[in-house]
Amino acid sequence: MIEDKNQEKTGLDQLGEFGLIKHLTKNFTLQHSSTLKGIGDDAAVLDFKDKKAVISTDLLIEGVHFDLSYMPLKHLGYKSVMVNLSDIYAMNATATQITVSIAVSNRFPLEALEEFYSGVALACEIYKVDLVGGDTTSSTKGMLVSVTAIGEAKEGEIAYRSGAKPNDLLVVSGDLGGAYCGLQVLEREKEVFKVNPNNQPDLSPYTYIVERQLKPEARRDIKGLLEMLEVLPTSMIDISDGLSSEILHLCDKSEVGCNLFEDKIPLDPTVISACEEFKMDSTLVALSGGEDYELLFTIDQKDFPKIKGNPHLTVVGHMTDKSEGVHLISRSNTKIPITAQGWNSFS
């Protein structure tokens, strides 16, 4: 097949800001009765009636949070939405609306932005959220994305970081460390590509972990699962910076301590084999890797029988009195203080 290297690219200046917004959002349909007005006015109008509204926002910068040399723009659009929805789900709330703002330099043609928005659209469709606003502008360098997500919940349902009590069980959804392992694979392939651009890497053994990095899924299902199991989480947070950082947040806000058991941390076999290959400690990867977008929450001990054996949920520890501190109990039964500070974008 002969590739047409001269495919027409559309300069963003041909459309102007308003034309661009109209063009990029024309295929978005509104799904929520709470969305009274979406894009196209000074502000979106939302109707929450007797429910509580929940709001969260994130900023993603090229070269800091993502690398377009291996992150396809459609995936970036999808992931940008996931990062925010994950925060809404971490309140035990239902995500209902998002706003997406992007700034791009002149090197991006319209087609690149269309790719990005197709990822946003896919996320909106699968996760049943309405795109209700945003801003599109130029940047002096690179691309950046700002997403704000809005959700709703009944008052009694909302899970704050501050509700954990001593003896509550600490539960995590899914498995951990995959996104970080996927990043290592992608970084290695990027270096290989620099040396030999004709090399076609075989990423098939790494499918799961590469997907965890490039196309993470937020845990929309956990709220419904817990409702079905009749379990009300006492506190909740999402795992964006790594398990240790999130545990410290829960302990700080709830004023409790925690014992985390190393042998309970859920790891996918692909993560274990990638850790062996890259000579990384799998526990450390789960503790500090980040970007898994799983949910970490606490439940009352009496609810243990309800979640026991559920393939989506793993009890990894229990909360203690604050004075006992925050510890990892290793496989060899050693108590190691958890002090990791999560990912610091300034260092």
Next chain:
Amino acid sequence: MIEDKNQEKTGLDQLGEFGLIKHLTKNFTLQHSSTLKGIGDDAAVLDFKDKKAVISTDLLIEGVHFDLSYMPLKHLGYKSVMVNLSDIYAMNATATQITVSIAVSNRFPLEALEEFYSGVALACEIYKVDLVGGDTTSSTKGMLVSVTAIGEAKEGEIAYRSGAKPNDLLVVSGDLGGAYCGLQVLEREKEVFKVNPNNQPDLSPYTYIVERQLKPEARRDIKGLLEMLEVLPTSMIDISDGLSSEILHLCDKSEVGCNLFEDKIPLDPTVISACEEFKMDSTLVALSGGEDYELLFTIDQKDFPKIKGNPHLTVVGHMTDKSEGVHLISRSNTKIPITAQGWNSFS
């Protein structure tokens, strides 16, 4: 006075992301009963009961939307909030909460961010809005700001862009063109400063227009004023890109035409003299200058006696049938089609 050139500056990496957010937001207090939970969890929690929620977002990029060589960071913080509140007021709604995200490169010490947030705090205090969330991260180049504002309104009060009818009067708050004239003064002083850094410019004749550029005020008062006058606007928009662009938006969404009268456009005397000095046409400046953050709205003709003579409001034209098009009626009574496309950040 001897200036201490070696003042201690605090590197952002010393605090980490969470420490930084905590530090920057520790002096913000919550003012709204609808703010159930502000900063410090995965998402803010808002309670709107039987009111409608309104949401708007904007992205501001250094080198595109602001120039730190003459924009003090405190003013930037203040203006970033104003830009968004203006969108909420343009829905005839009350602003209640904001989220503020910033990304900065390593060249910014903590003290710079404190300056920025002191401007945000001042805006929150004066405009009675709660800061409820945000994201703070590093950028590879320069500074960028993303603000999302949330407001509330009763259903019947909300003014969309789409409600204008033929024969409605077109009304503008305050006066126009000041922010653009202020920008011209600042750009000129920047060039002078480059040539002679010791030159101390006398900006006192330009105080009003420089303030319009550096420290704009959003029209929070108009909603209350119209309520007091018992006038319900049929459509509304804020003037961020210039009068002509906003008129075209109203006409487009409302499917009407418009006659705008050149001699009715409200101009401050400082704007008229600056236009003479800079050899600019004052009508063109009002039409295309932008950043005035005044409100443009339509009212039913029967309400004219209620607003007549009000010092805050000026009738500048009237809406017509769509087939009549959108025109400026010049001082010499010539009909000139309005085609300006507003400010295009990509060109």
